[in-house]
Structures are given as C-alpha cells and as structure tokens.
Amino acid sequence: MNKVNNPCLNYSTRLKTASVLVHKAIEAIKHKDIQKRNLIWLELTGCSGNIISLLNGANPDFKSLASQMVNFIYDNSLMAAEGEAAMEKLYSMTGRDYILAVEGAVSTKDNGLYNIIGRWKGHPVTAYEVIKEFGEQAAYVIAVGTCASDGGISAARPNPAGCIGIQDMLDRKVIKLPGCPCHPDWFMGTLAYVMLFGEPETDNRQRPLMFYSTLIHDICPRRPYFDQGIFASKLGEKTCMFKLGCRGPVTRVDCPIRKWNDRVNWPIGDNTPCIGCAMFGFPDQMEPFISYDTT
Amino acid sequence: MNDREIFINMINDNLNEMNGTIDCLYITTSICAKNKLLNRLRRNMSNINLMLQGLRNGESMSSPPSIAERLFTMQDLSRYNGRDGNPAYIAVNGVVYDVTSNAAWGGATHFGLSAGTDVTSQFASCHAGQPILSKLKVVGKLVE
Structure with missing residues (x-):
C-alpha cells in the first residue's frame, strides 16, 4: 500500500485542487458571491458506478456537494421520490437554469428503446430523448465516466444497443471526465470550477487540464524502473509493468497522485497494470489487459 | 535543418518555457494557477524526454x-x-x-x-x- 501523504510539492499541491475549488465555491455561496446551482444527474446506459464513486468522495465529500454547493434536483439512485413523482422533479427543470451531469452512454438502436429511464405522463422516457431534451438546454453538460464520455464499456464490441457517448448526441460542448469510474475529485473539482469561473480549460478531447494533463507514466512511482529497463514478468512484482501491457504510458489522468478509496491506493500501487480506463477507446482498444511472455 | 537540429531547438524551446514557468511559480499564490504551472512543467519534461529519445535513436541509426x-x-x-x-x-x-x-x-x-x-x-x-x-x-x- 502506498503512503497517503507524499512530500513532493507537485503531488501535494495537485492533490488539493478539488478540495480548494469546492471550499472556494462553498465560501462564495455563503458570501452570496455566487448562487447555488441546480444539478441534474442522469444515469443512462451504464452500471451506476459513477454515482457510487461520487458517494465515496472524501474532502471534498458528497455531503458538502449536496448540502452546501448545489440543489441536487434529480438522481434516480439517490432521490426519495420515485415513479412519476421523481420524473416530475426532472421535468420541473424545463426552461430553468441547471447543470447536467450524465453517466452512462446513450443507447441509440431502435430509437433508444433499450434504455428507458422512467415514465412521464404515462409514456416511457428513453435515455435517447431525455439527453436530447435536457442536454441542449443545460447551462453546462458534464459527461461523468468513460461511458458518457466516449461510449466506454456500454459501447464495447459488439455494442448490441448501439451505444454512443453523449457528445455524439449533442450539438454543443460537453466537458468530459472519463474514468471507470470517474474519481469523485474530478467531478466535484470540475463542478466547483464551473460554478466559480465558468468552463475550465480543456484538452483537444474536452477533458479539464487540471486533472487530465499528465500521462500516468510520467508521474508513476515505478517510472525509475522503466528508465532502467527493470520490468515485472508477472503480477505481484514491484517493478514496472510495461511488459505486462500497462496502459499508463498512453493514459492521461492523475491517479498516481489522487488514488482511490479515500486516497488509500491505486491499481499500480496494488501491483496490477493500468488498464487505461480513463482513455478513449476503453475497453476494446486497451485490451489485452494483461500480456505474458513479452520480449 | 536536419532532425538533430530540430530536436535541439525543440529542447531549447521547452527549457525556455520552463524558465518562464518557474518565474511565474515564484510569484503566484493561487493554488489553481500553481497546479496549472506544475502541469506545464511536467509536460515540458515529457517533451524533453521524447526529444532526447529521438536524438539517441538518430545517433544509433547513423552508426550502422x-x-x-x-x-x-x-x-x-x-x-x-x-x-x-x-x-x-x-x-x-x-x-x-x-x-x-x-x-x-x-x-x-x-x-x-x-x-x-x-x-x-x-x-x-x-x-x-x-x-x-x-x-x-x-x-x-x-x-x-
């Protein structure tokens, strides 16, 4: 297990990005410099892993987000209302100001018939139509996780439901936060930034640079092993897993700094290669996840 | 201009940018700005690493x-x-x-x-x- 605290300035400063932004946003709301924003969280074609990941956030945590930063209007996993009453909450936002967070891809085959998220006035509502309607009207759209960003696992071969990322559905900019799941910091930091300063600076794949600018390989604690040509030949060894098919050299995100589960550990810290879950093309183009007998 | 000169120019460009970034780091107090500047330094280091690899490959190719x-x-x-x-x-x-x-x-x-x-x-x-x-x-x- 890796140490939680790292004395490196690069690590310690970047680790604080999300908490600094969230605390700034909360302070600004308290001082009435900015207002709480309405937040709609749609769970489309996926596993709901991103909302679970969000609940696992720590400094900043979900409670700060839901109680002090936004009016959490709709999320089918978390809200008390159900059925038409829940959909009523969603449709009450029509024509009003809200930020839209979306997890999961959009199933497009047969007019989206394979993902119905609820019923409204007696009619089934598909993910396909809800993203069209609420995506175009939102103040900002944030794709949370790899499925919403680029199709991800939902769009993996043979993709029977015709899943696509939400950007392909919308004629507007979508801020993408890929990762399977998305780290709570990446979402909360981005949301706070949007509320404080507007759209964050993004790369050519629409990912915020504050979290997605650096290759895992460039900040990997096992990088010295790569540079010396010392490679693991099987799982469990403590050296560089390049020969096992590690995708750290093609994956841009700050996992080595932020880590997971309350910053306890991350895949490479636990002796398994990075599988590139935060990169476009995951999972098909990141396979095989493990290779043996590599020269 | 040959490949070697291009690589050397690119390394120099990156070093100049790093100098400027370090100057900015001394004066900035915002943690968000600091984060961006540190990211930029990392990117420069990554670029230089690639350029060095290119130079080494160029040398090994020219010998045999x-x-x-x-x-x-x-x-x-x-x-x-x-x-x-x-x-x-x-x-x-x-x-x-x-x-x-x-x-x-x-x-x-x-x-x-x-x-x-x-x-x-x-x-x-x-x-x-x-x-x-x-x-x-x-x-x-x-x-x-």
Whole structure:
C-alpha cells in the first residue's frame, strides 16, 4: 500500500485542487458571491458506478456537494421520490437554469428503446430523448465516466444497443471526465470550477487540464524502473509493468497522485497494470489487459 | 535543418518555457494557477524526454547504416510480434520500426493494434503530422 501523504510539492499541491475549488465555491455561496446551482444527474446506459464513486468522495465529500454547493434536483439512485413523482422533479427543470451531469452512454438502436429511464405522463422516457431534451438546454453538460464520455464499456464490441457517448448526441460542448469510474475529485473539482469561473480549460478531447494533463507514466512511482529497463514478468512484482501491457504510458489522468478509496491506493500501487480506463477507446482498444511472455 | 537540429531547438524551446514557468511559480499564490504551472512543467519534461529519445535513436541509426537496409516480407514481419524473445516491429509507409522498448507499446500492443503488423492506415488516421516516427529506431524496409 502506498503512503497517503507524499512530500513532493507537485503531488501535494495537485492533490488539493478539488478540495480548494469546492471550499472556494462553498465560501462564495455563503458570501452570496455566487448562487447555488441546480444539478441534474442522469444515469443512462451504464452500471451506476459513477454515482457510487461520487458517494465515496472524501474532502471534498458528497455531503458538502449536496448540502452546501448545489440543489441536487434529480438522481434516480439517490432521490426519495420515485415513479412519476421523481420524473416530475426532472421535468420541473424545463426552461430553468441547471447543470447536467450524465453517466452512462446513450443507447441509440431502435430509437433508444433499450434504455428507458422512467415514465412521464404515462409514456416511457428513453435515455435517447431525455439527453436530447435536457442536454441542449443545460447551462453546462458534464459527461461523468468513460461511458458518457466516449461510449466506454456500454459501447464495447459488439455494442448490441448501439451505444454512443453523449457528445455524439449533442450539438454543443460537453466537458468530459472519463474514468471507470470517474474519481469523485474530478467531478466535484470540475463542478466547483464551473460554478466559480465558468468552463475550465480543456484538452483537444474536452477533458479539464487540471486533472487530465499528465500521462500516468510520467508521474508513476515505478517510472525509475522503466528508465532502467527493470520490468515485472508477472503480477505481484514491484517493478514496472510495461511488459505486462500497462496502459499508463498512453493514459492521461492523475491517479498516481489522487488514488482511490479515500486516497488509500491505486491499481499500480496494488501491483496490477493500468488498464487505461480513463482513455478513449476503453475497453476494446486497451485490451489485452494483461500480456505474458513479452520480449 | 536536419532532425538533430530540430530536436535541439525543440529542447531549447521547452527549457525556455520552463524558465518562464518557474518565474511565474515564484510569484503566484493561487493554488489553481500553481497546479496549472506544475502541469506545464511536467509536460515540458515529457517533451524533453521524447526529444532526447529521438536524438539517441538518430545517433544509433547513423552508426550502422546496413541495418536499415534489411528487407521484410509481411510474413517476416509477423514473426516480430514482441513475444517469446522476438522484438516488437511495426511497419508504417513501407519502413519497419522497432517498438520493443517504446512506452506506448506496453505488452507489444497499442490501442488494439499488435506488433508484427503493417499499421500504415491506423497511423495516418491517428498520428498524422505528429513527429513520432522520427523518434523510432528504423530496422528495415517492407517488401511485397
């Protein structure tokens, strides 16, 4: 297990990005410099892993987000209302100001018939139509996780439901936060930034640079092993897993700094290669996840 | 201007940018700005690392010119799949490159592609205009 605290300035400063932004946003709301924003969280074609990941956030945590930063209007996993009453909450936002967070891809085959998220006035509502309607009207759209960003696992071969990322559905900019799941910091930091300063600076794949600018390989604690040509030949060894098919050299995100589960550990810290879950093309183009007998 | 001069100029550009970034780091108090500047430094370091690799490859290529004359058929190439002691080679535009130690080819695979194949079309669709090939070691030519 890796140490939680790292004395490196690069690590310690970047680790604080999300908490600094969230605390700034909360302070600004308290001082009435900015207002709480309405937040709609749609769970489309996926596993709901991103909302679970969000609940696992720590400094900043979900409670700060839901109680002090936004009016959490709709999320089918978390809200008390159900059925038409829940959909009523969603449709009450029509024509009003809200930020839209979306997890999961959009199933497009047969007019989206394979993902119905609820019923409204007696009619089934598909993910396909809800993203069209609420995506175009939102103040900002944030794709949370790899499925919403680029199709991800939902769009993996043979993709029977015709899943696509939400950007392909919308004629507007979508801020993408890929990762399977998305780290709570990446979402909360981005949301706070949007509320404080507007759209964050993004790369050519629409990912915020504050979290997605650096290759895992460039900040990997096992990088010295790569540079010396010392490679693991099987799982469990403590050296560089390049020969096992590690995708750290093609994956841009700050996992080595932020880590997971309350910053306890991350895949490479636990002796398994990075599988590139935060990169476009995951999972098909990141396979095989493990290779043996590599020269 | 030859490849070597281009690489050296690019390294110098990166070093100049790093100097400016470090100056900014001294005066900034905002943690968000600091974070961005640190990111920029990392990017510069990554660039310099790539340029150095390119320079080293250029030196190793210029010493044994005969290696680059080696001819590969598609069948020959397929043996160099990076497995069981074979190095990992790929072909782009008729030139065969060694990617055995290239970080982006972990496990001798790269975005769903395997070593031992001709990846000309995939290279054109993803990396057109990027100075990538000049950093790879040339091992020969692909023949029909």
